[in-house]
Amino acid sequence: MTGIEGLFQREAYLLTIEVRLYWFIALLYLSSTLLGLLYLFTAKNTAGRAVTALLWFTVVVHTLLIVFRAIEGKRPPFQTLYETLSWFAWSATITYLYVQSRWKDIHLPGLVVSAISSGACFFALFTRSPEIIPIPPALQSPWYEWHVVVAFASYAVFVVSFSVEVVHLLYGKGSSLRAVSFGFPEKNFHRYAYRLVLFGFPLLTFAIFSGAAWANDAWGRYWSWDPKETWSLITWTVYALYLHTKTIPRWRQGVASVINLLGFVCMVMTFIGVNWLAKLLHIPSMHTYAM
Known part of the structure; x- marks a missing residue:
């Protein structure tokens, strides 16, 4: 041998x-x-x-x-x-x-x-x-690790917020769900979901800016409206809207919860869905290396 x-x-x-x-x-x-x-x-x-x-x-x-x-x-x-x-x-x-x-x-x-x-x-x-x-040349940048680690940290926080939000929305739907809450007030689920997004939003913001710096190192421009870039901005906008609705008393619960769930869907789309969407619609994307 x-x-x-x-x-x-x-x-x-x-x-x-x-x-x-x-x-x-x-x-x-x-x-x-x-x-x-x-x-x-x-x-x-x-x-x-x-x-x-x-x-x-x-x-x-x-x-x-x-x-x-x-x-x-x-x-x-x-x-x-x-x-x-x-x-x-x-x-x-x-x-x-x-x-x-x-x-x-x-x-x-x-x-x-x-x-x-x-x-x-x-x-x-x-x-x-x-x-x-x-590692392909496009990933050989000092921004690579920063961008990916922080982006996934924000995703992780949004996953937990989504999970808490699901429990919050279903809290009053059945006695079994109330029983496993062991006296934990319903409003606390609502509060935790909000605090998690409040923590994750700056992480997502940094991930977008570091991604722009990375793109400039790799391709010579900060922003090109690539499908993944566009969907990351959509996700950021949805979570910004969620945080804004928390300041409006009549929207703090039902409307805010729906927007939080929508933010999770947009986050999943940014992470994996956009690659298939770009491929299906034959849209050029510089992020196909992640497939």
Whole structure:
């Protein structure tokens, strides 16, 4: 066996281990989702605590996967869509766990976060290639890591806000949902959803500005109305509108909640939907490298 053949075999072996670990993590997120449903229908606090405990375990394993990918790829582990979906699920979950640690016996938003993280991981595993590819010239900028990390930090915060908002909107729809809230006032869900967006909005703003600086380094212009750039601006506008509605008493609840949900949809569109939209409509995009 030549040295090159041995290298290829080693890389294939390590990639196989990584993919299997990724599948294990996706199944852990799915298990957390199923536990969350059990919690919802039984209103047993032990089930809710089990959801949170399993998510903590999942985050630890997921962190190992991300570190493994970074070491093996010799670059930040968020270049391809296969990798960014993993990073998205990890960052959303760890953000939720931090926020949840400030609550007492409130675990239901974890059901929504688990479902989203599970969906992201399975989508990556079923549709994307796990191949590790070199960093293209367009990504070789000091703004690259800053832009991606901060952008996904804002996405993570918006995912948690969306999850809390879903619980808030469904709070009065059934006795089981009220039971698993364990006396947590409905207005607190509303308040937490707002505070999360208030924290995530400056992150998204910085991500857009750093992305513009990155674009100038890579392509010589700050803004080109690329589909992803346009949708990031749409997402920013929707969340700005949400924050504005919180200052209007008659819009603070129902209208604001709907806009928050719309912001989440726009965020998902910015993250993954715009790539397929550009491809479907044959719109040129400089961000197709993330596919």
